[in-house]
Amino acid sequence: MSDVADHPVKLGGVHHAAYRCKDAKETVEWYGKVLGMDYTTAFAEDHVPSTGAYDPYMHVFLDAGNGNILAFFELPNQKDMGRDENTPAWVQHLAFRVNSEEELLSAKEHIESLGIDVLGPTHHGIFKSIYFFDPNGHRVELAADIGTDEQYAELKRVAPLMLDEWSETKKAPRHADWLHEIARKEHAQKAKG
Structure with missing residues (x-):
């Protein structure tokens, strides 16, 4: 690089x-x-x-x-709008930042009150997101950062290693498994009540 x-x-x-x-x-x-x-x-x-x-x-x-x-x-x-049928609908999207998890949940409540289906929040380890579609069929994401400075630094450190491994194997590298473990632990805590 x-x-x-x-x-x-x-x-x-x-x-x-x-x-x-x-x-x-x-x-x-x-x-x-x-x-x-x-x-x-x-x-x-x-x-x-x-x-x-x-x-x-x-x-x-x-x-x-x-x-x-x-x-x-x-x-x-022009012809009617379409989408790339070879790409899953979840891939191409517009993602906007909100300032906190509380703002994310408030936004979800507001958007759902307008009759729009909302998926999430989805925990990505260092941020949480909700997803929905605009009237044009574009997927929209709202994301709230929740990670620590140390987590962001570690992700930056392993990013080149992950890209190199992906380029060779086309399989998810395990360099950031700890990130997914954070989400799994929170999900388990919520399930316990």
Whole structure:
């Protein structure tokens, strides 16, 4: 692995991540109502600025907090939205941070009160998550970090070892089994009551 400190590209964060939506207005309203995102900007063109192709679109931008922007394109002249049928629905998703496990549980209660099915919380050792789908079929995750500095440091230490082993075997490396044991112990404690 190369030393990123000497890399010639110096990123300042994610400017925005863009996805397709079925209906821009419905999407803006859903993200506002469900996740409290502020609708900040829209661009609408008949021709794509980067290619010049005729393809009318509405491009909407939502504030996800801390300078993170989520954007969507509505493309009325394109075929209906689909998804990659070769990739399981749980793989591609949008994940947003909440500040605590209490906020995660409160968010779950709010989202369920809107009639949206929510899966979780799921314990991932160093964070807990809930999952649900937006009106476009995009899976959304809310995650609350619960790990310690030592746990995050250990995960960073073993990350290269895990990637190398995965590259050779295509089987889950056991370098972070302790992480799963944390979740198993909590689950067992809750089962005991």
